[in-house]
Amino acid sequence: MATVKDLDALHGWLESAQRHEAHLLSLLHDAQAEVNMIKSRCAQLEAQKCPINRVPNELLISIFTFFVQDLDQDDAEAEHKLCHWRPVVLSHVSRQWRILALSTSCLWSRIVLSKASPVSAFDHFITHAGTSLIDIFANDIDDDQSTRHAPLVSSEYLPRSRTIAITTLGPLSMVNFLRSLYDPVIFSHLSTLKLSCDPPHRVWGTFFHGLPSRPDVRFPGLRHVQLVEVPIYSVPIGVFRNIHTLELSNPKQGPYPLTRFHPHLLNVLSAARRLEHLILSDFTPFIDHGTDPIGGGNPLPTIALPLLQEFIWYYPEVRALRHFFSHVSTPRLRNADFSAKSNRGMTQNVTPFAFRFPFVDDLTIECDTQETLYSATREMEFPGIRNLIIQTSIDKWDPTSSLPVFRWSAIFRDLRVPYLTRLTLFRLSITLDHIGGVFQYMPSLRSLTCDMCDGVANLLCALSAGDCACPIGKSIHEDHGLLELESLTFRDCDGLRIGCLQKWICARNGDGESRHTAVNRTQGRSVARRKIKPLSGKYKSRVQRPGPTPTTTSIEKGLEGLSLGRSSTAACYIPNYLRQPSKITFVSFDNCSGIVEANARELQRLGIDTVEWK
Known part of the structure; x- marks a missing residue:
C-alpha cells in the first residue's frame, strides 16, 4: 500500500517538472525571438547611421x-x-x-x-x-633578367604607359626594348621616355639593320625624352616629333665610344621643331670640316628651332659651340648654360661674324682654362642679357694654378650690356688693369657676387678710389659706373679691405658729414653740364603756334608705332650724370678672411638694411 502512494507522489512531481520545463522552453523561445528582432533592428540602424569616427x-x-x-x-x-x-x-x-x-x-x-x-x-x-594608365620604372636590369621582365615591353602594356624609365646594365636588355618602339603600336598616352644604358657594345648598329620604319603619328603625346649612353640613331625618328624637352648624354669612354656624328644630331633636331629645352651632357658631335661654312666647305642647311628657350651644354669644346650654332638657329633662346672646355689638337680660328642672341636673359659660362674663357663666347652677342654667371673649374686652393683674369673685353665681342642686373664671378682674378672701365658697360647692374675670387680688394679700392687703387685717381662711382648697385656678396674671398668698403658705402648711403657731401654731389650731377641756349626764331614760332589736341586714337596709333626693343638702347638711354646712385641695401660675407663680426656691425650703422656675416 505504501508503495502505491509513493509512486503516485513521484508521478505528481514528474508532471510538475514537465510543466515547469515547458514553461521555461516557452520563455527561451520568446527570448530567442526577441534577441533576433533586436539584432535585426541594430543592423538596420547601423546601416543608416554616419558615425563621426569613420572617414x-x-x-x-x-x-x-x-x-x-x-x-x-x-x-x-x-x-x-x-x-x-x-x-x-x-x-x-x-x-x-x-x-x-x-x-x-x-x-x-x-x-x-x-x-x-x-x-x-x-x-x-x-x-x-x-x-x-601605368608608369614603368625598371632599374639596373641586366641581360640575364631580360626574359624575366619581358612583359614590360609587350604590346599589351606599352600602349597604356604614361612614363617609361628603363636603366639597363647591358645592351641586350636595352635593345629588346628599343625594338619594341618599332612595333606597329600607337603610344597614345606616353609622355616621358627615359633610357639609360652602360657603355654599349661596338655592334650597337647591327641590332637595328632592316627594321621597318613606322609612321610618326605613333607618339602624339610624348613631351620629354632622355637618352643616357643610348645612340640617337637607335630610336625611331618619330619619337622626337612632338617633344618639348630633350636630354642627351654620351660620354666618351672605352675603346668603342658611341658614334656621335653631327648629321645624326641634325636629323633629330630637324624633327624636333617643337623643342623648348635642350640639354647636352658630354655630347660632342663630330665636326665635319667639309660642312663647316667657316672653313670654306659646303654648309648643311640651317635647322631652325623656333620654340627653343633653354639650352644647356656641359663640356663641349669651343669649336663644337661654333659648329653647332653655324647649323642650328635658335631665335627665341632665353636661357643658355655653356660649360666649355679647350680644343684638343686644333687651334681656334678667328670667326669674321658673330652669333646674335637678342632674347637671352640668363647666361652661365664655365671654362677650364683662361684661353677657353676668352674664346667660348667671343663669337656671340647677348644684347638683352640680365643675369650673367662667369665661372671656371680651376681649383683655387691649388698653389700651382693661377685663376683666369677677369677681362671683359676678351670675353665678349660686344661689351655693352645695358640690361644686366645680376653679375656673379666664380674663381676669377680681378686686377687693377682691367677693372677700371668694365662697369661702365653695365649701367643697370644691381647685384654683384664674387665667389672664391682673387683680387677683390682691387675692386673695393677702385670703388672708393683708395690709396691702393689704380692710378686714374678717381673711383668707379665718380666715373659714372655702378649707379644702380644695391647688393654685394662675397664668398671665400681673401684680402678684403673693410676700410675701402666703408668709404664707398658712406659715399653712397651717407653718414653725417659724408651724407651732406654725397647729397651736394648728387644735386650737382643732376643738372646738365652744358649751357641751355634759347631756341631760334623758326623753332620758337613752331612751339608757340597752337595745334589741334591729339585724340586718344591718334595717341594709341603713335604708341603702337613706337618700338623700344631691348636690342636698341638709344631710345631708353639716360646720361649717367643725370642719374642718382642707389643706396646699398644688402652686403654678405661668407668665409672671408680679414672680415670679422665687428666689421659687419659697423656696416649696419651706415644705413644698410641687411648685413650677413658667416
Whole structure:
C-alpha cells in the first residue's frame, strides 16, 4: 500500500517538472525571438547611421592617391631600389583600407622593378592596376633578367604607359626594348621616355639593320625624352616629333665610344621643331670640316628651332659651340648654360661674324682654362642679357694654378650690356688693369657676387678710389659706373679691405658729414653740364603756334608705332650724370678672411638694411 502512494507522489512531481520545463522552453523561445528582432533592428540602424569616427570612402581614396603620388626626389630614389612600397603599406593597415586600396587601380599604376624585385611584384601591381594608365620604372636590369621582365615591353602594356624609365646594365636588355618602339603600336598616352644604358657594345648598329620604319603619328603625346649612353640613331625618328624637352648624354669612354656624328644630331633636331629645352651632357658631335661654312666647305642647311628657350651644354669644346650654332638657329633662346672646355689638337680660328642672341636673359659660362674663357663666347652677342654667371673649374686652393683674369673685353665681342642686373664671378682674378672701365658697360647692374675670387680688394679700392687703387685717381662711382648697385656678396674671398668698403658705402648711403657731401654731389650731377641756349626764331614760332589736341586714337596709333626693343638702347638711354646712385641695401660675407663680426656691425650703422656675416 505504501508503495502505491509513493509512486503516485513521484508521478505528481514528474508532471510538475514537465510543466515547469515547458514553461521555461516557452520563455527561451520568446527570448530567442526577441534577441533576433533586436539584432535585426541594430543592423538596420547601423546601416543608416554616419558615425563621426569613420572617414567616407571617397575622401579616403583621395588621401590615398595624394599619399602615393606625392613623391620627392629622396622617396623616388629609395623606391627605385626595390618597389613602390606606398600602396603596399596602405593595404596592410586595416581590413577596410585593404579593400579600398586593392580596388583603387590608380594606386598601383606606378610599377617599379629592379634586379632584386621578384616576378610576383610585377604581377601583383599589374593585376590591381586594372585598365588604368601605368608608369614603368625598371632599374639596373641586366641581360640575364631580360626574359624575366619581358612583359614590360609587350604590346599589351606599352600602349597604356604614361612614363617609361628603363636603366639597363647591358645592351641586350636595352635593345629588346628599343625594338619594341618599332612595333606597329600607337603610344597614345606616353609622355616621358627615359633610357639609360652602360657603355654599349661596338655592334650597337647591327641590332637595328632592316627594321621597318613606322609612321610618326605613333607618339602624339610624348613631351620629354632622355637618352643616357643610348645612340640617337637607335630610336625611331618619330619619337622626337612632338617633344618639348630633350636630354642627351654620351660620354666618351672605352675603346668603342658611341658614334656621335653631327648629321645624326641634325636629323633629330630637324624633327624636333617643337623643342623648348635642350640639354647636352658630354655630347660632342663630330665636326665635319667639309660642312663647316667657316672653313670654306659646303654648309648643311640651317635647322631652325623656333620654340627653343633653354639650352644647356656641359663640356663641349669651343669649336663644337661654333659648329653647332653655324647649323642650328635658335631665335627665341632665353636661357643658355655653356660649360666649355679647350680644343684638343686644333687651334681656334678667328670667326669674321658673330652669333646674335637678342632674347637671352640668363647666361652661365664655365671654362677650364683662361684661353677657353676668352674664346667660348667671343663669337656671340647677348644684347638683352640680365643675369650673367662667369665661372671656371680651376681649383683655387691649388698653389700651382693661377685663376683666369677677369677681362671683359676678351670675353665678349660686344661689351655693352645695358640690361644686366645680376653679375656673379666664380674663381676669377680681378686686377687693377682691367677693372677700371668694365662697369661702365653695365649701367643697370644691381647685384654683384664674387665667389672664391682673387683680387677683390682691387675692386673695393677702385670703388672708393683708395690709396691702393689704380692710378686714374678717381673711383668707379665718380666715373659714372655702378649707379644702380644695391647688393654685394662675397664668398671665400681673401684680402678684403673693410676700410675701402666703408668709404664707398658712406659715399653712397651717407653718414653725417659724408651724407651732406654725397647729397651736394648728387644735386650737382643732376643738372646738365652744358649751357641751355634759347631756341631760334623758326623753332620758337613752331612751339608757340597752337595745334589741334591729339585724340586718344591718334595717341594709341603713335604708341603702337613706337618700338623700344631691348636690342636698341638709344631710345631708353639716360646720361649717367643725370642719374642718382642707389643706396646699398644688402652686403654678405661668407668665409672671408680679414672680415670679422665687428666689421659687419659697423656696416649696419651706415644705413644698410641687411648685413650677413658667416
